[in-house]
Amino acid sequence: MATITLDKINKVYANGYHAIHDLDLDIADTEFLVLVGPSGCGKSTALRMIAGLEEISGGEMRIGDRVVNEVEPKDRDIAMVFQNYALYPHMSVYDNIGFALKLAKTPKAEADRRIREAARVLELEEQLKRKPAQLSGGQRQRVAMGRAIVRQPAAFLMDEPLSNLDAKLRVQMRAEIAGLQRELGVTTVYVTHDQVEAMTMGDRVAVLKDGHLQQVDTPQNLYDRPDNVFVAAFIGSPSMNLFEGVLTLGGGGQEGSLTLGSQTISIPEKVFEERPGLAAYDGKPLIYGIRPEDMEDASLASQPAEPHIHGEVSLVESLGAEILVHFGVDAVPVDSGDPDAVVELGDTAVVVARFSPRSPIRPRQTAAVAVNSERISFFDPSTRLAIWD
């Protein structure tokens, strides 16, 4: 058990590429921290630096009280689960799990007991004699986990361990890994590009972009109070809809308003009370975001007083429990900066809303959409930071 501290960690590759910029993270003992971000954001590099597989160009890395910048991976008392599992193909499951114990010269009886215990926990007892090639994807994943837990390390490091599994198995293993981590109480750093994994598994989630830490907080706080445009768009699926608009301040019993292209959305006074910082933006352009789940088919809306917007429906995706409705508005969309997201910039924006499946809406109809304007997020157009105080 240990804390992991990253203090102004930098990574600069030999070719001059600066992959990580002044990364500060304090990971508490027994905490499950998820590093998430789009491809190329430096999350795997950060994990590999904790593991000792990448040199640290600057800053200080501590595991427990020990500075580990120059410590060999094998002496860091960590275990790692790789994306492709990295099981030794020529060894049986038993030998794969026990390899580290063998190298550590653990007494045979003790090693055997621990291997069998790990196999029992992971339901691999029947597979101990098999080779990795004879196992299913899920079983291989478990062996990789077994190899990590058998060592009883100070920390688990996991690099997208579920990305090679099919969707159904991924959901199952997600719960199992999170459960196992809580049961064992081992500090865990988990890298993923899948924000659903990040939200469901982590005690806290650190969002990275281009090697810069954007925000580190609990999943709910990331969702409710994103620090900037990028985090707002990255967390949540489908993404938050982002637009440029002009705010007119309310107050003194009066509602404010916000432009959405040629339409306006009325903003209740409560919003301005909660976000005093908005006062400085009266009559000025800013960036704002509406989550798909904060919109509903106006004919079904529980609060008929909610402001409505209109747009022509281009696509309806039925997911059973909900439908995703894509409709066009003449507002200016905003690129969140996520390299994996596709935003067509121009004078029209496609809005995605999450409707109840009872909505009768069909493509090419004009939708009347109720917006829960109390939950709109506001950002400064130049700094792209959230506007609160």
Place this chain on the structure above:
Amino acid sequence: MMASSRGLNRKMLVAYGAMGLLGLFFLFPIAIMVIGSFKSDTVVISDQTSLSAFDPRPFEAVDNYRAAADTGNYFKSLRVSVVVSGVVVVGGLIVNSLCGYALARLRFRGQRVLLSIVVALVIIPFEAIAVPLLLMMSEIEWTNTIRAQFLPFIAQPLYIFLFYSFFRGLPSELEEAAMIDGAGPYRTFWSVLFPLAKPAYASAAILSFLYSWGQFLWPVMIARTEDVRPLPIGLTFFRGQPPIQWADLMAFATMMVLPVIIVFVIFQRQFVQGVATSGLKG
């Protein structure tokens, strides 16, 4: 469905027939050599133009093989060939695989240049360097020695490249996992990479053994006396003692290819696997 599977069968029959014929074509000289080694000398020549070439009678194998062993000094040459090929194969596997591994995995200054040089060297035929090499050997007074027959052939760019391709094809996470599990570089190589690279080792072993066992030009240039003559030179000298005893020569030749066949049979599976994998990856 039925018709198409029957059509497929007919196609396969033709294919197998053609392959069988081709196989026989390659097998004939070997069969004539082995069968000829059992017959008397005059019969070998008189049977040449008829199917009796495949009839091992009159059976005089014992005399032929004895002549090859005694007059031909087979065992002296065998000893030289075994030492030379043995050192070339074993030494080559160690040196070339470590070289290939270093080029594939370690990051050091000049690594790419070194790799290009290795690749470029693959295409230089031995004949091109034979004379300078001979001058070198004579300079250090290594002519007419056994070590001059194996030392220049241990490091081979072709096998370095073969190992390089193989190790490049292995996911580097395997080594990283071993590192985290507590293995040092040598332990990682021995416990993780070597067992996985067995097919590559088998391919390199067979290819270098074949090359070394059949070496002719270099021993002709460097081996002067009987005690350093490998088998191909031994065979030539044996033939050079008139009158030419064809049956005895066949016996000598049969004994010469036997070790090759044994080695191939032992490593056959890994060899085929190795050719397949090292061909796919890289």
